[in-house]
Amino acid sequence: MVADSVVRADLARALLVAADGIERAMASGLRGTGLGVAHYLVLDHLRACEVATTSELGRIALVPPATLTRTIDKLVDLALVHRVLDEEDRRRIVVRLTDRGRGKVVAYADLVDAEIAGALPDLREWETQALTEMLGGVPLR
16 A cells, blocks of 8 residues: 555654664764774674674674674774684684673763763653564564
8 A cells, every 4th residue: 555655664764864863873972982883783782692693793783794704803803802613513603702892892881872862862761662672573684
């Protein structure tokens, strides 16, 4: 139906505008750290799950494989993460957060969260939780 298509297009536009504002806010929170949004997303995901494959991190960081490789390389150079052999499948390499990385991501989280809150000043806590739950079911490709 045309009406449904218009509603979906309006939703898509609203989500893209919000995502752009949130990404700019996150970048602002990371200013001076030497890291970008993709770096932070990788660190934050690893803080939550401890270990991840590069393909999983690529979906989380929303970057193509070549960019992800450079992103992880920088994090390794800064001693924030390290690559290790997967304990379950020794043919795979996984990424783990270092103790230094854990400390940095905790410090960065406060900066990033404050900027996101500033970008979404009218969003109440229950709305944030509801949106997170609803959008959490949207498959990442």
